[in-house]
Amino acid sequence: xxxxxxxxxxxxxxxxxxxxxxxxxxxxxxxxxxxxxxxxxxxxxxxxxxxxxxxxxxxxxxxxxxxxxxxxxxxxxxxxxxxxxxxxxxxxxxxxxxxxxxxxxxxxxxxxxxxxxxxxxxxxxxxxxxxxxxxxxxxxxxxxxxxxxxxxxxxxxxxxxxxxxxxxxxxxxxxxxxxxxxxxxxxxxxxxxxxxxxxxxxxxxxxxxxxxxxxxxxxxxxxxxxxxxxxxxxxxxxxxxxxxxxxxxxxxxxxxxxxxxxxxxxxxxxxxxxxxxxxxxxxxxxxxxxxxxxxxxxxxxxxxxxxxxxxxxxxxxxxxxxxxxxxxxxxxxxxxxxxxxxxxxxxxxxxxxxxxxxxxxxxxxxxxxxxxxxxxxxxxxxxxxxxxxxxxxxxxxxxxxxxxxxxxxxxxxxxxxxxxxxxxxxxxxxxxxxxxxxxxxxxxxxxxxxxxxxxxxxxxxxxxxxxxxxxxxxxxxxxxxxxxxxxxxxxxxxxxxxxxxxxxxxxxxxxxxxxxxxxxxxxxxxxxxxxxxxxxxxxxxxxxxxxxxxxxxxxxxxxxxxxxxxxxxxxxxxxxxxxxxxxxxxxxxxxxxxxxxxxxxxxxxxxxxxxxxxxxxxxxxxxxxxxxxxxxxxxxxxxxxx
RNA sequence: GCGCUCGUAGCUCAAUGGAUAGAGCGUUUGACUACGAAUCAAAAGGUUGGGGGUUCGAAUCCCUCCGGGCGCGCCA
Numbered sequence: 162x163x164x165x166x167x168x169x170x171x172x173x174x175x176x177x178x179x180x181x182x183x184x185x186x187x188x189x190x191x192x193x194x195x196x197x198x199x200x201x202x203x204x205x206x207x208x209x210x211x212x213x214x215x216x217x218x219x220x221x222x223x224x225x226x227x228x229x230x231x232x233x234x235x236x237x238x239x240x241x242x243x244x245x246x247x248x249x250x251x252x253x254x255x256x257x258x259x260x261x262x263x264x265x266x267x268x269x270x271x272x273x274x275x276x277x278x279x280x281x282x283x284x285x286x287x288x289x290x291x292x293x294x295x296x297x298x299x300x301x302x303x304x305x306x307x308x309x310x311x312x313x314x315x316x317x318x319x320x321x322x323x324x325x326x327x328x329x330x331x332x333x334x335x336x337x338x339x340x341x342x343x344x345x346x347x348x349x350x351x352x353x354x355x356x357x358x359x360x361x362x363x364x365x366x367x368x369x370x371x372x373x374x375x376x377x378x379x380x381x382x383x384x385x386x387x388x389x390x391x392x393x394x395x396x397x398x399x400x401x402x403x404x405x406x407x408x409x410x411x412x413x414x415x416x417x418x419x420x421x422x423x424x425x426x427x428x429x430x431x432x433x434x435x436x437x438x439x440x441x442x443x444x445x446x447x448x449x450x451x452x453x454x455x456x457x458x459x460x461x462x463x464x465x466x467x468x469x470x471x472x473x474x475x476x477x478x479x480x481x482x483x484x485x486x487x488x489x490x491x492x493x494x495x496x497x498x499x500x501x502x503x504x505x506x507x508x509x510x511x512x513x514x515x516x517x518x519x520x521x522x523x524x525x526x527x528x529x530x531x532x533x534x535x536x537x538x539x540x541x542x543x544x545x546x547x548x549x550x551x552x553x554x555x556x557x558x559x560x561x562x563x564x565x566x567x568x569x570x571x572x573x574x575x576x577x578x579x580x581x582x583x584x585x586x587x588x589x590x591x592x593x594x595x596x597x598x599x600x601x602x603x604x605x606x607x608x609x610x611x612x613x614x615x616x617x618x619x620x621x622x623x624x625x626x627x628x629x630x631x632x633x634x635x636x637x638x639x640x641x642x643x644x645x646x647x648x649x650x651x652x653x654x655x656x657x658x659x660x661x662x663x664x665x666x667x668x669x670x671x672x673x674x675x676x677x678x679x680x681x682x683x684x685x686x687x688x689x690x691x692x693x694x695x696x697x698x699x700x701x702x703x704x705x706x707x708x709x710x711x712x713x714x715x716x717x718x719x720x721x722x723x724x725x726x727x728x729x730x731x732x733x734x735x736x737x738x739x740x741x742x743x744x745x746x747x748x749x750x751x752x753x754x755x756x757x758x759x760x761x762x763x764x765x766x767x768x769x770x771x772x773x774x775x776x777x778x779x780x781x782x783x784x785x786x787x788x789x790x791x792x793x794x795x796x797x798x799x800x801x802x803x
Numbered sequence: 804g805c806g807c808u809c810g811u812a813g814c815u816c817a818a819u820g821g822a823u824a825g826a827g828c829g830u831u832u833g834a835c836u837a838c839g840a841a842u843c844a845a846a847a848g849g850u851u852g853g854g855g856g857u858u859c860g861a862a863u864c865c866c867u868c869c870g871g872g873c874g875c876g877c878c879a
Contacts, residue, residue: 322879469877476879672827680841688838766838
């Protein structure tokens with residue numbers, strides 16, 4: 162079932178089509194700043210005025226002539242402010258509409274979307290920058306799911322890169338450990354968190370160490386032991402640690418893809434054929450790039466190397482091959498095996514492999530998405546633009562696949578935060594508003610450490626408020642609050658603004674924070690529970706609702722909320738079309754603010770007038786239903802109490 | 804050098820080219836004998852970095868200057 166504004170758009174286009182050419186995208190519904198202007202506002206007359214070369218109010222009046230008396234739900238359609246086309250709902254239309262559609266869901270689109278996120282180098286623990294990636298990626302996937310898409314979540318594992326070789330060298334030759342000894346290391350990812358900066362420093366200073374590392378890298382590529390075994394062991398162990406941390410935040414994956422398998426199974430062969438057939442890739446005529454296969458990067462009118470003169474494939478080439486597989490542009494496929502089982506519900510994650518593990522007859526349907534979303538920070542924009550440009554002409558003209566770089570800015574640290582963690586800063590860095598996170602330098606906040614601090618603080622707050630509560634129950638609540646705080650913090654900022662991380666802000670539980678949202682919903686649940694305990698109904702009585710019984714003050718607040726609540730689907734759609742998930746967070750926050758305001762003014766349980774009580778209960782139920790949907794999109798858990 | 808991006812209240816940030824630029828934190832003041840105070844109410848706080856332009860309308864688009872950040876390899 163389509164939601165309200167979607168139906169309105171369809172009908173407007175239909176009614177106006179003989180007189181005006183109106184695109185769907187030109188119809189934007191907003192809520193007017195003043196109630197007397199109406200309930201819903203559009204700027205259609207302004208948009209058409211430009212095309213028709215007429216005054217907005219002339220166009221507006223023509224539109225009104227065409228559409229008046231054609232809508233049952235409106236009592237008035239009028240022009241205001243020189244060209245705003247404003248609609249006013251009939252008395253009680255909206256309240257009854259929302260009451261009838263509390264649990265409505267978007268219809269299935271039948272479209273499969275592939276979202277790749279997290280994709281952390283498997284050589285150390287995750288840090289806060291990775292948390293932003295995973296929180297955005299998971300929220301993106303949930304938002305798409307909310308709008309009726311089928312989702313596949315992939316996590317790409319760069320197991321052939323130099324970063325893994327760095328720590329393999331560190332363990333084998335710097336620390337002189339054997340594979341057996343390495344296997345005995347407890348919390349390997351965290352161990353490597355400290356080893357990685359240590360060896361990175363050595364590579365910068367000591368040529369011999371660097372040469373040793375390069376040899377290790379080569380041996381890994383050639384599958385020579387013990388380097389190869391150690392590298393595999395590390396990559397998988399660290400990956401499991403990343404999966405564990407993200408699972409704490411409710412972030413999960415369907416498939417892990419190893420770069421080594423993309424290479425081993427020669428996915429590039431198929432993408433090469435495709436690119437050459439379509440003339441996208443060709444031998445360079447540039448003497449400096451003699452013997453290289455290149456593509457033309459239109460934006461800068463330069464050639465980018467895909468195959469080096471020695472026949473090896475560049476990073477861009479590998480990424481193009483993987484991306485082509487993701488959108489299903491060739492038949493070649495990975496082998497798969499089960500890699501990890503989530504302890505809570507036994508759900509499996511699969512991993513790619515280059516040798517057969519697939520039991521005969523067991524079908525796999527990974528890859529082949531309608532659209533592919535790559536959640537990667539803005540520093541990869543250059544590369545992602547190239548991939549997008551290459552991909553466009555390779556998919557059939559009648560069925561263009563979409564490749565979307567879901568870009569966001571990095572998480573940095575405030576100088577104060579860096580100093581608090583005990584690092585020395587240069588005078589120059591101290592003056593900066595933020596310092597870039599660097600796993601290589603060790604200047605970073607480990608995801609586990611941040612989560613621990615959040616849990617510790619929320620546990621303290623929970624015990625303060627509920628001293629009677631059992632330790633286990635308190636801890637479970639504290640975890641929910643910590644997760645809510647973190648996930649909200651990671652998506653509330655615009656994606657193209659740098660988060661200057663500071664513990665003070667990240668640990669805030671008041672105001673514009675996750676716990677504020679949670680508190681609103683926990684209290685709603687508490688009200689409904691108390692109603693039930695008192696033997697009253699916590700569900701809505703059937704029958705027509707009449708909001709005219711409310712006095713003016715209450716009616717105004719009540720009606721504003723109804724209008725805002727009617728925009729949920731629109732807000733989620735808008736966030737996706739703008740690639741700006743913070744809109745979902747901001748919208749949810751404003752709904753909570755409105756409800757908290759309402760709650761303080763007007764009692765629900767204690768109200769004696771049954772008509773008032775029923776209306777307030779309806780509002781509470783609608784807010785609850787909408788908040789639950791929004792929370793699940795953002796991955797914010799709902800604690801029992803707090 | 805070229806490309807991308809940011810500059811909004813003391814601080815951290817919102818604002819689909821729209822109607823009077825909004826929140827939180829902090830400051831000052833008030834509200835728990837109440838459906839939960841992780842809450843609510845109120846006050847103070849703004850030349851949206853400067854200048855020009857486009858538009859019925861600009862924080863938003865264009866130009867320019869100033870000040871930050873990031874990216875641009877036969878690395879990954």
